[in-house]
Amino acid sequence: MNRGAGTPDPKGGIAPQTVRVANLAHFLTRNARRLGGAPAIIRGDRVWTWGQMDARVSALAAGLREMGVGKGDRILIQARNSHQMFESMIAAFRLGAVWVPANFRQSPEEVAWLARSSGASLMICDAEFAGHAAACDSVARHLTIGGGADGFDALVDRHMGTHVPPADVGRDDPCWFFFTSGTTGRPKAAVLTHGQLTFVLLNHLHDLMPGMTPADRSLCVAPLSHGAGIHQLVQLAAGVPTILLPDAAFDPDVVWRLVAEHRVTNMFTVPTIVKMLVEHPSVDRHDHSSLRHVIYAGAPMYRADQRRALDKLGPVLVQYFGLGEVTGNITVLPPSEHDVDDDRMRVGSCGYERTGMHVQIQDGTGAEVPAGTTGEICVAGPAVFAGYHDNPEANAKAFRDGWFRTGDLGHMDGEGFVYITGRESDMFISGGSNVYPREIEEKLLDYPGVAEAAVLGVPDAKWGEVGLAVCVAEPGQAPDAEAIRAFLKGRMSGYKVPARILFLDAMPKSGYGKITKKIIRETLRERGLLSSETA
Structure with a gap:
């Protein structure tokens, strides 16, 4: 204790x-x-x-x-x-x-x-x-x-x-x-x-949504069981009312109508939901000028999606990186660090360490690595959880010398900005070289007609592992797999180019709207889309 x-x-x-x-x-x-x-919860015509x-x-x-x-x-x-x-x-x-x-x-x-x-x-x-x-x-x-x-x-x-x-x-x-x-x-x-969460709430108020008062309004668009529940606790701490969606089904038009009706100033969601909201035609039918903080977390947002959201919403995006074990409190990328122009933004960064937290990139022994070197993102500070309930084995793996090991790979630049390469479990080795899917996915989304992308490492008799890209096309588009491979070959080393590219009608996602490699792999296996070599 x-x-x-x-x-x-x-x-x-x-x-x-x-x-x-x-x-x-x-x-x-x-x-x-x-x-x-004053109002605390608003749902439909009930207050x-x-x-x-x-x-x-x-x-x-x-x-x-x-x-x-x-x-x-x-x-x-x-x-x-x-x-x-x-x-x-x-x-x-x-x-x-x-x-x-x-x-x-x-x-x-x-x-x-x-x-x-x-x-x-x-x-x-x-x-x-x-x-x-x-x-x-x-x-x-x-x-x-x-x-x-x-x-x-x-x-x-x-x-x-x-x-x-x-x-x-x-x-x-x-x-x-x-x-x-x-x-x-x-x-x-x-x-x-209680003590850890109190710090988390104050940190969210300081780093994510500074200046909030009871005059603000928050719209809840994600399940309260996880990140949105933490976000609502932040509203509680600040005396800010929360608007709940009137129906269970997610409808972008309803979201934007409520933003306009209640002059919503902040909301929390995940990148895939932000993408759905800004690509829906209703975003142009409703006034969303009241928004000051659109917070996204749970996964990095691809650059193409960032640009689209910034074009539609203006400088309101706030990214934070943080697992449930650290309750979202590892890094922050505030609106001032977002820009549609690549030359004015640290593209790919999830931000700098949160106030009161200490972030290190460590090697396999726990030693801090130099700036620019890839390693495991580790964190210490008051936001770190107390441990896993009744799971000493998981606790032993999660902590090393007082540092919580996130399992995420990345690097830090000389100014303290962190860049996530991907989950340690997502990395694969092709022909003896480490391959980080995140880099490939970003390039795939630059190809015209590709709406969503995920890259998995799958077994290969010659190279040990190769990349398998799973993509979703934009409506009305039918990108050619070989044309995409040719596009990628001009932008990255050959061993990084996926050996196969599959298209699905919809990307499998978790219950929180996140794209996870485990669910994608299970879906491909269920549909018989993994060859006998890769099964």
Whole structure:
């Protein structure tokens, strides 16, 4: 456990003691006092004020406490974005319990595994996910959103007016099991704590969205179970209302209409969603001049997509690099570092290290490498998580001499800007040379008619491994694979040019809209598109 300031001991040192911190739920209490009548959550024609949200969260906490939930208990959530999902988060924090959100797109079997691995004692579930609830037979108690007389809202109504103060918490007390996406196996539960998340929220406010006030407006377009949930906590800390999409289905026209209607100033998403938004014709039908920060993370944005977004939206893009284990706090590339002109931008950089964080590029022994040299991106600082829940083997691999090892390869220039080459697991070796797919993918997207691209390393009898490019064509276009290979040969070394180029109607993506090599490889295998050599 981390220790903080204490009292002098007889030997002249300081006797350590547990550091108490403010419970994250106190942000809601503070807003209710200061901004009680101001909007907190907006969905369609419904508005919940900070005062109403605080009363509902307190009532929910009282109901959960009556059900036996206490400090340290895990609450599994299987739900789409809603005000109830947000309330479950803050009520869990208020009790000192641990919020365990699942991606609502996961299967019943996947969520059942999350329930068992997290040790959840309660499951809160949308009524539409009855199959998921049934699969989670290891969880003794269930509470259904939309469950009628025995459901979530009925529990809140029964305890309305009951005040539940935030539980006493220390800096290292867990509050959120943030499950990784599981690109290299089963998802792991990264343990986020009250003290760590407090730093994260302040850092987001300082580095990503400086100058925010309650006059700002945030639009939520991604699942609250992961990065968008952290983003909404930032809005909570600043007293900024969040607008939720009125329907479950993602519709760019609805997004842009809400931006115009509510004068939205910030939103968080992933590069593929930004691409969808700026390529949709509705972007030109609605006023989006209120936007100041369009934050993208989860994966680097390809340069062609950056240019298109900057042309449409202006200087509002903010990139951050940071895994769930560091809760997004590794680097930042602010609007001032984005430009449509390649000569005025560090093309390919994910930015410089975040305030209060220390980033190093290290070799296989843990030694820092010189500027410009490729190595593993490692990070230390208050945003680093407490470790993986009940997974000592993963913890041993993830940490070295106090540094968290991201598993991402990259280099840093002389001014401290970081460039991601790709995941260590994505790199392949062709004829004895390291090949980093990111570089090839960027060039593929420069070819007319190619909308999306991903490059995999696959076995080859002669070279050991060669590249397999998976592409999606722009609507109405049919690029020729051999013409693309010829295009690439003039722009990179021959061993980097993919041996095969396949076109799919749509790029396989994760439940969060990210392109992951694991999912693409599984899709190709299922469709019989990997030869016997590469299977």
